[in-house]
Amino acid sequence: MRSLTLHLKIIIAILLALGIAIISYQVFVLKTPLKESEVDNLWTIDAKINFEVKGTKPVSIQFYVPPKGGDYAVSNELFLASGYGQNVTNQQYNRLVTWSARAVSGQQTLFYRLNLTKRFSDEIENSTKGDMWRSPIAVAGPEREAVDRLVKDIRSKSANVSTFITTTIHTVNDPNNSDVQLLLNNKDSIESKVKAIELLLSHAYIPIQQAHTLQLSKSTNQSPILWIRSYIEPNKGVDNRDSSINGTSGNWYYFNPTNGDIGLPDDQVVWWIGSDDIINVENGTKARVNFSLDKSELTAINLAKLTAEGSNLTEYSFYTLPISTQLAYQIMLMIPFGVLIILLLRNVIGINTLGTFTPVLVALAFRETGIVFGMIFFSIIVFFGLLLRSYLEHLKLQMLPRLSIVLTFVVMLIICVGLFSHKLGFERGLSISLFPMVILTMTIERLSITWEERGANFALKVAIGTLITASIAYGVMGYQPLIYLVFTFPAILLLLVAFMLAMGRYRGYRLLELFRFKAMLK
Template sequence: MGSVKLHARLLAVALLVLGIGSMAYQILIQKVPLTESETDPVWVVDAQVQFQARGNHPVKVRMFVPPLDSGFTTLNESFISNNYGVNVSREGGNRVVTWSSRRVEGQQSLYYRLLITPRFAEPGGQAKEPGPQFRPSPTLSGPEKVAADALLAPIRQHSADIETFISETIKRVNSRDDNDNVRLLLGGNMAPENRARVVDLLLAVAHIPAEPVYTLRLSEVQNQQPELWLRSYNGNAWLYFNPNTGQQGLPEDRLVWWSGQAPLYNLDGGRNAEVKFSVHQNEMSALQLAQTLSSQDVSSFIDFSLYDLPLPVQQLHRILIMIPVGVLLVLLMRSLIGVETLGTFTPVLIALAFRETQVVWGVILFTFITTIGLSLRSYLEHLKLQLMARLSVVLTFVVILIGLISLFSYKLGLEVGLSVALFPMVILTMVIERMSIVWEERGGPQSMKVAIGTLVVAILSHLLMVWSPLVYLVFTFPGILLVLAAFMVFMGHYRGYRLAELVRFRAMTEEGR
């Protein structure tokens, strides 16, 4: 006996570990939302290119667009134009879109739209390809060489690696202190782009490769333009720096647009070009987002779950998958509380019928049909019919009664009566038969007690099985069923007192005192 209990406990523990492990994998690795109401931000980034075309001239517009692995998950990318050919290519680590047309006239507008979300994105994914770790020093002479050497000497002394070297260089170039060497290299031009140029120059003299990176802030700011950053490869990862503030590390709300010295766009066959950016934030259901990503090359739990089934089949499984939850409730009510029911799983089957009739009307219809059926069964008992014949007659009259209730409900305009047919006829017949047997063997009060217990458990099971948060959890995380099975196995060896028995034998305990 001891080995059997040990076997059962080991089985329960294995089921528990498997169930919790699968849920943890979905939550921690696949980022499956715990609630159906959870949402994720979806950023809509628009770039509008406007220019005046020169009549009867071919037009070609080339513009950098963001890489698809820039730390965000791309949901959709659109190139919107009228009578233009569109081609996307890669140049020097950047993506370039080319709009071309043979002849256009007047004001032209081209649109680029990108939908991105941080969900399912790999952290730190701004650039995965390695970069150079050394570059030749530019040739400087005269005052510029003296100024650069004078600035680099203390920078080398106060830095320990590439990261601190770049930070110290940016700090000194942007320092508010009056430094003649910095002023000489800036040449009187205090623009952010020129400061970044001087930082890059000093890094080049020190043989540290760096390149400009242009980013867009994911914020609903009007008329924003790409912001200049610097990045350098330290042998393991890219380091990003703001050349104006010295801030290190690209913020999470920055989208890398392109890198390098080349301008954002190039226009042939037109004039007065302008690029306008706009960013808008929307909210999208995390579950819907996961379903959208399932059709892309993104690791999504939807590909290996019940959500991959057709919608009608999903609706069926949303009902079926909740049956073990109702069964567990019946087990607890019978084993721990001591509620008596007609059969083991009859309350769960009745609870399924309550899905259409609702609880109040379901109880009324169930009570009415069962009462009529019991009366009919009592009458048939006097005819001394055998069990099969008696059950067949009861089943036939249950069907007739259901038909009559549906007909009268339709005539009276009560739609709820039409759903009485969803009560399984065989289940109602067996309930009537079981109640009559209990009546004969244990009396009318006990029969009513069992019937009320069945209805109470059925109502609780129904409320639990249709509770939306729980339905979502069980349907999304099927591993919960293994946890329920483990608990059922543990309960299989429970031999303790039920709550009803403690109340029943309380008088004996008081007498013993």
């Protein structure tokens, strides 16, 4: 007996640990929302591409699109390029779409649209390592002397790679530094400053990359923003050889080339990496890209549906199923909670019902008819069915013919009640046909047997207990926040099974028995 108890406790502990682990993974790793009412921002970005072809020529367009991964998940991509062939290529840091056509002439317009959301991000970007060393960019003459002086000065003011980069940025943005002005050659654009920053960092053997971002704000004509980034690992000094960077692990660090701030703001999304232009058109001129951004809010369940198909981590989600199948699964997943209610009401409270699963099936029927009409129709059909069953008892029929007659009578009664309610304007009465006819027939049979064996009062108590239990189960099984939780986190059923196993050893008094034996206790 002691080994059996230990065995049961081990099973319960395993189920609890497994269920909690799966749910925690969904919540903290996949960022799955706990509430259906929780909303998140969904950004829709339109890229309008225009260019001109003089004459009739074959055309090839290469356009950078955002990589899948990182802080934002890409979904619902739409490429609109009528008459063009299309190919999307995954590169080390970018994705490149290529459109091509044999003969094109005149003004051309292509569109690209996508949705971005922070939900279910795979964070692929952070797992891609970058170069840790680069050779210096060749420079000679006065520029070389200026670079040597600037690098020496920056090294004296910095302690590691990250501070060396920020100091370099501040130095390049100093309008009073004559060495910097020599390198910029009187050009004050951000592109010229980034080239100067890259030149100086190369002589400290520090590689950087250009990162082009979009700001997530409602706008109709936005241009990409230029950032720089560098992959930094621990124990790297100002020349990538020693020292440390405050103990941080290897990662990509983004720097604002105008003020040296570290880290991308939350409203920035990386569109492409590198010094190439966002678009390159072969045999085309005057190529330009206009970005339009719009924001909408979606509930958690809609975000889950939107991103489930695009994420490897959620490819087995229920949200990838067809809608009709999802609705059926939602009903199926709630049945164990109806059984749990019956378990508590029977074993803890002490309410008598007609079996274990009959109230659950009646509760499922209440989902179609509604609780009020369902209870009324259930009572009417069972009442008249009991009258018929009582009459058939006097005929001394065998059980199978008796059940067949009761079933036929139930069908006829359901039809009559449906027609009568329709004439009175109660359209919900038509849903009575969804009641399981066999269940109603067996309910009538079992109630009549209980009536004969235990008396009318006990049969009435059982019927009322069945209705009460079915009503409570209907309320729990139809509670929308619980439906969302179970459908989104099906591992909750493991916790439910663990609780049922624990209840399987309950041998204590039921609450109604305390009232029953109240006089004896006194």
